[in-house]
Amino acid sequence: MLVEFELIQKAQAGDGAAFNQVVVAYRKRILGTIARLIGRPEDVEDVAQEVFLRLYYSLDQLRTPEVFEPWLYRLTVNASYDYLRKQRRRNEARMSDLSEQQVMMADAAAGGRVSSEENRLKQVKDLVDALLGSVSEQDRILLTLKEVEGLSLKELEKIYGVNENALKVRLFRARQRVLNAFGATQKGRSAKPAERKS
Amino acid sequence: MEHPNNELRNDELDALFAEYKAAVPDREASANFMPQLWRKIEGRQNTLFRIKRLSQYFVAAAAAICILFATMTLALPNGTEVSSSYVDVLAQAYPTENLASHGILDEADTK
Numbered sequence: 001m002l003v004e005f006e007l008i009q010k011a012q013a014g015d016g017a018a019f020n021q022v023v024v025a026y027r028k029r030i031l032g033t034i035a036r037l038i039g040r041p042e043d044v045e046d047v048a049q050e051v052f053l054r055l056y057y058s059l060d061q062l063r064t065p066e067v068f069e070p071w072l073y074r075l076t077v078n079a080s081y082d083y084l085r086k087q088r089r090r091n092e093a094r095m096s097d098l099s100e101q102q103v104m105m106a107d108a109a110a111g112g113r114v115s116s117e118e119n120r121l122k123q124v125k126d127l128v129d130a131l132l133g134s135v136s137e138q139d140r141i142l143l144t145l146k147e148v149e150g151l152s153l154k155e156l157e158k159i160y161g162v163n164e165n166a167l168k169v170r171l172f173r174a175r176q177r178v179l180n181a182f183g184a185t186q187k188g189r190s191a192k193p194a195e196r197k198s
Numbered sequence: 199m200e201h202p203n204n205e206l207r208n209d210e211l212d213a214l215f216a217e218y219k220a221a222v223p224d225r226e227a228s229a230n231f232m233p234q235l236w237r238k239i240e241g242r243q244n245t246l247f248r249i250k251r252l253s254q255y256f257v258a259a260a261a262a263i264c265i266l267f268a269t270m271t272l273a274l275p276n277g278t279e280v281s282s283s284y285v286d287v288l289a290q291a292y293p294t295e296n297l298a299s300h301g302i303l304d305e306a307d308t309k
Contacts (some may be wrong), residue, residue, distance in 0.1 A: 020232065027231065032224030045228060049235045056239050121221035128218040147215040174213075179204070182211055 002026055003067035012059045019059075023052050030076055037080040038142050039129040040087075050079045070158035075152075077141055077159060084137040127185070134181035139174035146171055 001023040010018035030051055035044045054075045062068060132140045145151045145159070153164045160167065282290075 023232070023235065027227050028224050032222070035225060036218065036222045039222075044225070045231055045234075048227070049231070049238055051237055053238050053242065057242070071207060071242060121217070124214060124217045125221040127204050128214055128221075131214075146239075147212075177208055182214075183207060186207075 001065065002029075005068070008059070008065065008068060009110065012062065019056060022055075026072060028051070030072070033073075033076055033145075033149060034080055036084055036148050037076070037134070037141055038123075040086075043083065043179045047079050047083050050076050050082075055081065067158070070155065073145075073155075077137060078139055079146070081137055084140065088137065109120065131178050131181050131185075135174045135177050139170065139177070142167070142170060143174045147175075 003022055007021055007188060011022050025049060031044055031048050034047045034051070035041060038044065038047060050074070054079075055072065070123050132144065135143065140154070142160075145156060146153075151159075153167055156167050157164050
């Protein structure tokens with residue numbers, strides 16, 4: 001835990017300064033997680049504020065210190081999921097609609113034809129965002145928590161309140177879909193030289 | 199056994215996910231983060247407070263109306279109690295003699 005449980009208790013009792021300290025301790029981590037979960041840097045702070053807002057109004061329901069972090073993650077997951085669902089309503093961008101530009105980015109990322117490290121990382125980010133677009137919002141979040149955030153199945157079990165086997169099945173299916181999408185980008189890459197020849 | 203291509207792709211995907219974390223590192227909040235957060239908290243508090251006050255007014259008004267109706271019911275004098283049925287009331291209002299005079303019934307029926 002990044003903070004003492006006493007501090008959380010003070011925040012629960014309505015101490016604004018204690019709540020501030022809790023936010024300051026966790027915000028960097030939460031901002032990073034949200035950035036990777038939603039893939040849109042411009043909206044990360046809004047979603048993070050929604051997480052801490054929900055934390056503020058539900059802090060009194062917390063009973064034991066051990067569950068604070070999984071609980072904060074659950075709030076993060078829920079807020080990110082709500083955001084992604086709203087976004088999908090606005091814009092249905094799926095892996096099946098991978099644009100030529102995205103295939104080119106995949107091409108460049110894999111082929112090493114990049115000018116700088118920063119560009120390469122941007123291409124990696126865009127490619128992973130596009131690949132994660134091939135699964136549902138819930139699966140995107142679950143997969144990101146497991147594969148990118150590095151959370152263990154036990155930790156995910158606490159966050160989701162679902163048993164480990166159900167999570168394993170869901171993760172396997174989601175990963176297979178992402179793998180298929182990844183394969184499609186690679187096929188697209190290898191098909192392009194042939195197109196150029198014809 | 200897993201196809202070598204799939205295995206390779208799995209490894210590549212793992213590497214890609216690892217790079218993704220490097221591409222999107224944990225980040226610092228902007229200077230506005232905390233003030234905006236507190237504005238949102240206070241905004242919601244005000245909304246909740248308004249809803250709470252509105253509901254208190256509503257409950258008070260409902261209680262006042264209930265008391266008013268109860269007082270009116272107790273204070274008003276009892277009207278004519280209807281102890282007979284609708285048909286009895288009609289029969290009282292229109293005795294058979296009248297019906298005969300209007301030609302609805304025969305004279306003989308009235309006797």
